[in-house]
Structure formats: structure tokens, C-alpha cells
Amino acid sequence: MARDLTASNIIETIEESVARTDAKRFIVSVKSGKIVHVNLTILSHFLKTRKGSGLYISIDRPHKYIELLLRKKDIPQDRLYYADIATRRAGGERGGYSILSIGGFLWLKIMTNSFEDLYIANGKKPEKIDLFDMDFVLIDNAAVLPAFNSMDSIREFFGELGNLVKDHQRMKAYFVVPKDLHPKMFETLRNFVDKILEIPDEWLQ
């Protein structure tokens, strides 16, 4: 099946690139409309192969979507934490979603081990997170940040995330972004990563 080939190509590209370099921060460049698919592929693979934990930062869409997809594929999520920036319960029984402005506060909380904004699957709050046991941080999708943030605060966010990754030996960060959605944003992000991993369009039909 073409879909299996796609997944193995993506995984091979990432694993080969990661193995060959000391780089810790990556852009995974994909075509628009395939972010969910690529995120799911990478997350499934990491959760099956990495011994430590992972952090999924959801900026573009509520984390419940990727949580549901992983559950559907029977991928255990007990070592995956969600920082859901795209979701905020609007109150009431019905709930609803809206975008929260992202500032330094979330990152301060992560770095000081105060995790009020983190979730594990099924909406539970983690009791304790060991950042030195964390293997990966996956970010979906930094290209939408300019819609509700200034470029200065975005640079600050990237800088803080970079520091977090540098301070923890095992941790690597992967920004999955569509290269063509916001070219200026993509160029900004380039300055904050060590390597760009291109996922060719033909793998993502």
C-alpha cells in the first residue's frame, strides 16, 4: 500500500538525519494539508521506539484530534504529554474551543516543572514530569503563530524552546510546518533550528 510506504519513507528520513548529526532542533517541512498525517506518523513511531517521554505542543488544532487518532491506532499514550495551546475550555457543559495567546508563561511553567497547562491522554494532569527523561518535543504547527502573536514574542518562544532542548541532553525538537503557508514565518523559524528535513510532496499524495 502506498500509505505504508509513505510512513516508512518519512520515518527513514527522520531517523537517518537524526542519527547522522548532533542537531537537536529540526524543521520537518511538509506540504499544506498533510500536517495531521505527518504528525501522526512521527508520533506513532516515536512512541513505539523511544524509551523516554514526549511532549506534543498543539498550536493549530486541539490536541484531542491527535489523541483520538493515536487511540484509534492502539498507540499507547502514557508517555506522551500534551501542551494544548489551541484549546481552551470556554466554560459550560458544551465547552468549545478558542485560541489562547501564547506568551512566556507556558515555557516558564515547563522549565520550572509547574505543569498546569499540560495534559496526558484523556485530559488527565500529570503529577510529575522528568524533563531529562524526555526524548522529543513535537510542535504542530508553528506557521500559524503570526495570526495571534507578534514576531517578537514568537522569536522569544523559539529561543526559550531552544534553550529547553539544549539544557536536556536527550531532548530533540521537531517543528512540523508547511513550507508554503507563511513564507516569512518559515524563514524566521529557520534561524532557530539546526536542520531542515524535507518531506517530498510525492510521498504525501
Place this chain on the structure above:
Amino acid sequence: MSYNISRVESGVGGLDDMMEGGYPFPSSILIAGSAGTGKTTLALQFLTAGAANGERGIYFATLSEPIQWLLRFTEGYKFMKKEYFGEELIYQDMGGLLKKKGDFSEFMKAVEECITEYMPQRIVIDPVTVLTKKKGYREFLFDLSLALKNWETTTLLTGEVQPGEMYPVEVAYVVDGVVLLSSRVGKEGSRQRFLEILKMRGTKHITGGHMTSISEDGVQVQVGMGML
């Protein structure tokens, strides 16, 4: 503009030229019109245009029409290929679920289950206006429209236009685009059909009603012809 909006082909001759190359992706679009104006045909053209490129699409039928009836009535169209069904095109009968009492939670759950199973790029819900009598319709439409975009799909919702209304207002309010199909009796006494883009967010679109024809190639727009 800082953001580049991706486009997906509509599969309808002339229509993409009216809206910068296609429907925005992701988005939810209302295809509104009275009976016989070509709503389902236009929706199927959208799904098959994707299928021809290897994209997956789901057709949610809300009227409990068995698939064989749909195929029988559409087999005259060149773009319809039976081999798409089961692979690129998934047919989901949602009629049974909608007959149940209660709110839309079961319907939403079934839609999401299906989307997680097949991960489509294109979706059709035909027709969405059959759901109006259920409780919480407006909230449901909002949730549905948002959820479908979060799943990275372009979705066409077809909507029946009732006598006295131009389009289903409640649906039009929550979607990103509205394409209106209409007809009128011309001077020679024959019925003429028209297509008009009323709304298409993030898109410079050509306005006005343009004459359409329905042939074995499906709905075709004659841009600039017989404008309303």
C-alpha cells in the same frame, strides 16, 4: 497577504477560474440550491476530482439512500467511476443515526470515527439541511464546521433552499463559502440554471450569477454567460 491559502480543485468546469484556482483548503463550503439545480452532482464532481488524484473522500448520505441508487442515477456521468468506491471514495449512510432521538453527539462521534479511520482530504455531507429539526442545530453546525477544518479537509455541505429563502441562513453563517445554484424560466420558456459564489473567505472571487449546464460532464459553468 502573509498566509498562502492552499486550493483544491472543484472538478467543475469554469468554477475554479472564478475563485483563484479552487476551494480553500481546509474549509467548509455550503452548496445551496433548490431541487434539480445540481447540488449532488457538483458535490460528486468534487469528490471524484480528488479521487482522480489519489485523494481520499467521504460521502456522508443523510437521507438513507442506498449506494446502488446513487450509482444508478449517476452512472451516465463520465467522471463517476465505480472503482473509486471503497478505495478513494467511501460512502457512509448516516440516515439511521439521524432517525434516532436526541442531540447530535452520536452523529458527530460517527463522523469523527469515520474520519480517523480513512483520513480523507475531501468530504461531502448531502444534504445537511435534513438535520434542521433536531435540537441544537446551530451549535452543531458550528462544531461540525470547526471540527472538519481541524481534521484538514475541505467539506461541501449541500443545502436545500426552501420556498421564500435565498439560501439556508443558519448554515451560511458558519461556513467559509457559499455557492448558490438556482434556476429560472428564460424568455424562450426553457429553464436556465445559474451558479453564483456568494461568499468565499480568503478568496477574490468573481461575483454574479453565471449560467450553468448539466451534461455527461456534470455541472459546467459558462463564466460571464447569461449573467443574473
